[in-house]
Amino acid sequence: MKCARVELYISAMLDNELSLKDSIEAIEHIERCSACKAKWELNEETRAKLQYYISFVDVSNNLQHKINKTLGLSKQQYYFKPLIIAACTILILGLGLFVNDVFIQIPHLYKIHNNIDFQLISNDIELLSNHAGANLQKQHLSNFELAMFTPHGAVNFKRPFNKNYGLIALKNDKGQRISLCFLPKDYKSTLQSNKHEINGITVHHGQDKNYHFAYWQQNDKTIALISDSLTPVEMINLAGPLIYERRYTNENYEGV
Amino acid sequence: MLNWLKKLKFEKIVRGNLKNLMQLAYMKSKDRDLAEDLVQETCLKAYNAFLQLKPSEEIQNPKSWLFKILINTHIDYVRKKRFDTVEINSIDIEDKKDGISQIETSHFFKDLNGALNKLEPQYRVVIYLADVNQYSYIEISDMLGVSVSAVTSRLHRARQALRMLLTQSGYSQEYLSIGTKL
Incomplete structure (x- = not known):
C-alpha cells in the first residue's frame, strides 16, 4: 500500500470507519513507514488535545x-x-x-394461607406481640411448643409484612401446617361459619373444601387460623394462649 | 402534553446539551459573541419546534437534533450575510475560566488555536463532530445534510489541513521529528 492511499485511510481509521481488511493493511504500512506513522500519531495527539481544548469553551452565565x-x-x-x-x-x-x-380486596382465607407474600416467619416474641396487638410472653406460646410447633424456616428470619395482613406460618413435626393470620379488625369471612363464645370472645369457625378455619377479633385486629389438616377445635385449642393472653387457663378452652 | 410540562422537558434537554451547543457554535464561528447568539437562536427554534411535537412524537437523540438545528441556523445566518463582515478573531476565551491559563502557556494549544482559526468553518465543525463528539459518518452526514462520502473526504481534508497548519509550528515540527525518529 502506498503512502498516498494510507493517508486517505488514516482519517477513516481514526474514526473506526475503515473496513477491517483495509485497516490491517494500513496498520502494517504505518508500522513500517515513519512519515505515515508521524501523521497518524499527530492526528491522534491532535484529537486528544482538541477534546481538552474545547472543554474550556463553556456556557457563560450571561448566555444562560x-x-x-x-x-x-x-x-x-x-x-x-x-x-x-x-x-x-x-x-x-x-x-x-x-x-x-x-x-385492596380482602383476600380469601385460603389464599392467605397459601400466599407466601404475607408470611411473617419469626420466633421473635416481641415482633409477634407487636403484630398480634397482645402482650405475648414466651409462656403464652408454651402450648405451641408443647405441640411441637416450631417456626417454619430460619430462626429469627424476618420479612416486612403488610400493614393490614400478616401471616405466621407454622408447622409441626408431622408436617401439618397452620397459618396464624393477622387481618383488619372489621374482617368478615364470606364463608359459612359457626360461632362459639369463649370468655366473652366470639370465635367463628368452619370448614371449606380443603381446609378449616377459625377467626376472632382481638384488640384492633382479627386473628385467623387456617389449616389443611387440623380441625377448628384443634386450632382453637392451640390458639388458646393467644385468645386469652394472661387470662388463659386450661378450663377455659378445654370445653370448646 | 401540557405546554408547561413540555417546557420542563425541553429545559432538561437544553441544560444537558448547552455546553455542547456552545462548543459547536464556537467551532462554527470562532467568535464567542456570535456563538452565543447562535446558541440562543438555536434554543428558540428548538423550543418552538418542540412545542409543536405531537404527544406520540419523541426526539430520539436530543443532542443530534439540537446540533442539526444549530447547523441550519448557522446556514441561515450566513445566507442573511450576518456573518459576512465578521473577522476571524484570535481566540477570546480568556474570560471563560481560570484554567484557560493552561492553554495560554501551552505551546501546543497556542498552535492548535492558531490552526483552528485558520481552518475553514466547515472543517472545524466536521472535526468537532467526529473528534470531540465521536459521531459516526452516517450521523454526521445526517446532521450536515451531505453524503457519507462527502463527510469522509471533508474529514480527510480537514485533518490534512490541520496537520499541515500544525506542522508549521515549532512544536509540531518537534513532534514530527520525534515521530520520524520512532
Whole structure:
C-alpha cells in the first residue's frame, strides 16, 4: 500500500470507519513507514488535545440568563417546581388512600394461607406481640411448643409484612401446617361459619373444601387460623394462649 | 402534553446539551459573541419546534437534533450575510475560566488555536463532530445534510489541513521529528 492511499485511510481509521481488511493493511504500512506513522500519531495527539481544548469553551452565565429569559424557563422552573412536587404528593397520597380503600380486596382465607407474600416467619416474641396487638410472653406460646410447633424456616428470619395482613406460618413435626393470620379488625369471612363464645370472645369457625378455619377479633385486629389438616377445635385449642393472653387457663378452652 | 410540562422537558434537554451547543457554535464561528447568539437562536427554534411535537412524537437523540438545528441556523445566518463582515478573531476565551491559563502557556494549544482559526468553518465543525463528539459518518452526514462520502473526504481534508497548519509550528515540527525518529 502506498503512502498516498494510507493517508486517505488514516482519517477513516481514526474514526473506526475503515473496513477491517483495509485497516490491517494500513496498520502494517504505518508500522513500517515513519512519515505515515508521524501523521497518524499527530492526528491522534491532535484529537486528544482538541477534546481538552474545547472543554474550556463553556456556557457563560450571561448566555444562560438570556436563554432562560427568552424562553421563560427560569420563571417556569421556580414557579412550577414546588407546584409539581405538591401536586405529585397529593396525587400519590390520594391514590394510596383510594387504592387502600377501594382496590385492596380482602383476600380469601385460603389464599392467605397459601400466599407466601404475607408470611411473617419469626420466633421473635416481641415482633409477634407487636403484630398480634397482645402482650405475648414466651409462656403464652408454651402450648405451641408443647405441640411441637416450631417456626417454619430460619430462626429469627424476618420479612416486612403488610400493614393490614400478616401471616405466621407454622408447622409441626408431622408436617401439618397452620397459618396464624393477622387481618383488619372489621374482617368478615364470606364463608359459612359457626360461632362459639369463649370468655366473652366470639370465635367463628368452619370448614371449606380443603381446609378449616377459625377467626376472632382481638384488640384492633382479627386473628385467623387456617389449616389443611387440623380441625377448628384443634386450632382453637392451640390458639388458646393467644385468645386469652394472661387470662388463659386450661378450663377455659378445654370445653370448646 | 401540557405546554408547561413540555417546557420542563425541553429545559432538561437544553441544560444537558448547552455546553455542547456552545462548543459547536464556537467551532462554527470562532467568535464567542456570535456563538452565543447562535446558541440562543438555536434554543428558540428548538423550543418552538418542540412545542409543536405531537404527544406520540419523541426526539430520539436530543443532542443530534439540537446540533442539526444549530447547523441550519448557522446556514441561515450566513445566507442573511450576518456573518459576512465578521473577522476571524484570535481566540477570546480568556474570560471563560481560570484554567484557560493552561492553554495560554501551552505551546501546543497556542498552535492548535492558531490552526483552528485558520481552518475553514466547515472543517472545524466536521472535526468537532467526529473528534470531540465521536459521531459516526452516517450521523454526521445526517446532521450536515451531505453524503457519507462527502463527510469522509471533508474529514480527510480537514485533518490534512490541520496537520499541515500544525506542522508549521515549532512544536509540531518537534513532534514530527520525534515521530520520524520512532
